[in-house]
Amino acid sequence: MRTTMKLAAAVGTAAALTAALTGCTDEGSTTASADGDAVADCMPIALEVADTLTGSAWEQALKSYIERVQEGTDGRVMIRLLPGGQLGGEIEMVAQVKQGNLGLVQAGSTGLKEFSPIFVPYLFDDAKAMDFATSEIMQGWKDAIREREGIRVLAVEYFPPRWITSNTPIHKPADLNGLKIRVPEIPALVEAFEAFGATPVALPFPDTYYALQTGAVDGQENPPSVIESGKLQEVQDYVAITNHAQGFRYLLINEDRFQSICESDRAVMEAEVSQLVSDQEEQLRAESDALLDGWVSSGAVQITDLDIAEFAGAVGDAGSTEAEEAWGPGVLEQIRELYGPNS
Structure with a gap:
């Protein structure tokens, strides 16, 4: 006891x-x-991210982002970069993300109805474009895309104004008459070049160099960083700094794949986005003039004299119908008023 x-x-x-x-x-x-x-509770996950712009500021910053995410998640989130359009053009790769066959893509041409009209000619003041990227309007679009398409917009990235390259000098809109100009598969840009009098040819970016080299098209339009990434200055003689449109690039992830990642690791992926975006913008703004100087000094291209106001006056309402259908009445005018060249 x-x-x-x-x-x-x-x-x-x-x-x-x-x-x-x-x-x-x-x-x-x-x-x-x-x-x-x-x-x-966090399980390891392997993802792939595809891009088309090899060696670009977007790709370089993306590589750093991948490293930071891997470090911040103690190696649980491993992202492998597939560069150079290995999986096709941008719109094709966005479709693969939607289907869940690809985890992430970094793209400017998305085929998403909210983003396509963003290339309406002369919509943005370059200095204010990134203010719009964080606006309530943009957030509403991101929410709609996630709910409708099953795609999360992780980042809205800086995209410099677009220039025209060609094999004949372009000083005024009339100089584009009859020229076959490669444009991305974006209706606003197709309409803009129709308004200029050109024949727009919508091609995926990976096909552009060959089309220019063989004479299938006479010119193309892109920001300087994209021109350099595709080495398009090698097969073009002139650059016209028209600044005719400006949009964004986006880092997109399949929503189901994103939700399969544990909460703390998702938080790391989202937290590192701000550094990704700032790195890209800083490098892209710094390199535009440097690229142009390098092309000219090497004799690769000549710069044509032009009056941007002539081009702005020639595009009319290109892209406005698509914008109103996608965004609703009055949104295009609101963006112009708050973020446009005359705002």
């Missing part, structure tokens, strides 16, 4: 001591324990 009582007392003392110790531990490190449990 005494033995039983002693054993019971010992067990009670041990239980009390354990409770006391546990209480001290919980009080001092409840947050750490919760964080540890959250991380313990």
Whole structure:
């Protein structure tokens, strides 16, 4: 009987001591324990991200983003870059993300109805474009795309104004009459070049160099960084700095794949986006003039004199019908008023 009582007392003392110790531990490190449990629940995941612009500022910043995400998730989120349009053009790759066959894509031409009209000619003041990227209008579009397409917009990225390259000098809109100009598969840009008098030819970017080299098209239009990425200055003689349109690039991820990542690792992916976007914008703004100087000094191209106002006056309402259908009445005018060249 005494033995039983002693054993019971010992067990009670041990239980009390354990409770006391546990209480001290919980009080001092409840947050750490919760964080540890959250991380313990995180499973490794392998993703692929595709892009078309090899060696560009977008790709370089994306590589750094991938490294930071890997480090911030202790290697649980591994992202492999597929560069150079290996999986096709941008719109094709966005479709693959929607289907879940590809995890992420970095693209400017998306085929998403909210983003396509963004290339309406002369819509943005370059200095204000990134203010729009964080606007309520943009957030509404991102929400709609996620709900409708199953695609999350992780990043809205800076995209410099677009220039025209050609094998004949372009000083005024009339110089484009009859020229076959490669444009992306974006209705606003197709309409703009029709308004200029050109024959727009919609081609995926990976096909552009060959089309220019063989004379299938006479020219193309893109920001300087994209021209350099595709080495298009090698097969063109003139650059016309028309600044005729400006949009964005986007980092997109399949929503189901994103939700399959644990919450703490998703938070890392989203937190690192701001550095990605700022790195890209800083490099892209710095390199435009440097690229142009390099092309001219090497004799690759000549710069044509022109009056941008003539081009702005020639495009009319190109892209406005698509914009109103996608965005609703009055949104195009609101964007122009707040972020446009005359805002």
